[in-house]
Amino acid sequence: MIQQTQPAFKSGFQLVRRLKCFLINAGVVAWSAWFGATHAGPIAVPNASFESPATFFVTLNFDSWQRTPQWASWDENASGPWTNLTGIFKNDPPGSAVHIDNCDGDQASWLFANPEVGLFQDYDTVDWDDLSPSHAFDVKFETGKSYHLTVGLIGGGYNMLPETPLEASLYYRDATSNKVIVAATTITYSSAYFSNRTQFVDFTVATSVVRADDPWSGQNIGIQFLSTVSSNLAGGYWDLDHVRLSSILAPTLLNPTRTNGQFQFTLQGEPGQEVEILASTNASLPAANWISLGTVTNTTGNVPFIDTSANFDQRFYQARQLP
CATH class of the missing domain: 2.60.120.260 (Galactose-binding domain-like)
Incomplete structure (x- = not known):
């Protein structure tokens, strides 16, 4: 697992690349960019x-x-x-x-x-x-x-x-x-x-x-x-x-924002790609122990996702491509 910190923020928005994965610390909003080209x-x-x-x-x-x-x-x-x-x-x-x-x-x-x-x-x-x-x-x-x-x-x-x-x-x-x-x-x-x-x-x-x-x-x-x-x-x-x-x-999570206890990000990937969104407060757990927040069909290549129950001190998010 590779962990990257955003130095512009004192207490911590972090992007963890495990497939593509976010960690949100309460009260902090930040932005992350995709690494590389998007055409496929x-x-x-x-x-x-x-x-x-x-x-x-x-x-x-x-x-x-x-x-x-x-x-x-x-x-x-x-x-x-x-x-x-x-x-x-x-x-x-x-x-x-x-x-x-x-x-x-x-x-x-x-x-x-x-x-x-x-x-x-x-x-x-x-x-x-x-x-x-x-x-x-x-x-x-x-x-x-x-x-x-x-x-x-x-x-x-x-x-x-x-x-x-x-x-x-x-x-x-x-x-x-x-x-x-x-x-x-x-x-x-x-x-x-x-x-x-x-x-x-x-x-x-x-x-x-x-x-x-x-x-x-x-x-x-x-x-x-x-x-x-x-x-x-x-x-x-x-x-x-x-x-x-x-x-x-590969599915990628972009543009995270947190407002009023809700966390929203953009799922970027192949049009038509079906992806399961997973969440956990512990990034070291195997994927089987993460909570499934549901599946998303990326109809256009970029689709928003909202977690309405994101009142955690920290929470990791992961996108898993389905067969």
């Missing part, structure tokens, strides 16, 4: 549906995306070029038995389930015809937001074995340019999830809310899809499509 929502990912370059059948070239380096144990003489393990294909026409019904656009990507095969994109990505990074994907982790990566997948190509894994992740690069994963999810092949090869199934990875002291705060976002399969399960391929990235602004 969909984030553009270059070539998110693998529509470029356009192909009549297949291409091994990717615009905006970069292949992972060749696995040290990969023998191109025995198994063929590493570059063959990822590529772009054109969806079959409607009416075909293998037409993918929910393909976003006309093309998608394949990724073979062999160790360390992958695609990634970040600020420094160099694609097939770039001599230097284009910096087209210039998005940073911002304090006060969480990030959600979604991708459509089809598993099971070429008799893929059950439990074959694929990792989807969000990362940043450290000072020596190493990828550091912020959040990841592993998708494992199962016929229960992938019952056919004509429908992409969405999978999502989400970060926690970025804190100001997180090493990735202010760093460029990277996206990666990586085959983490072991050699004994290697084989088969995945289809990928419709990569989506979005940010969600």
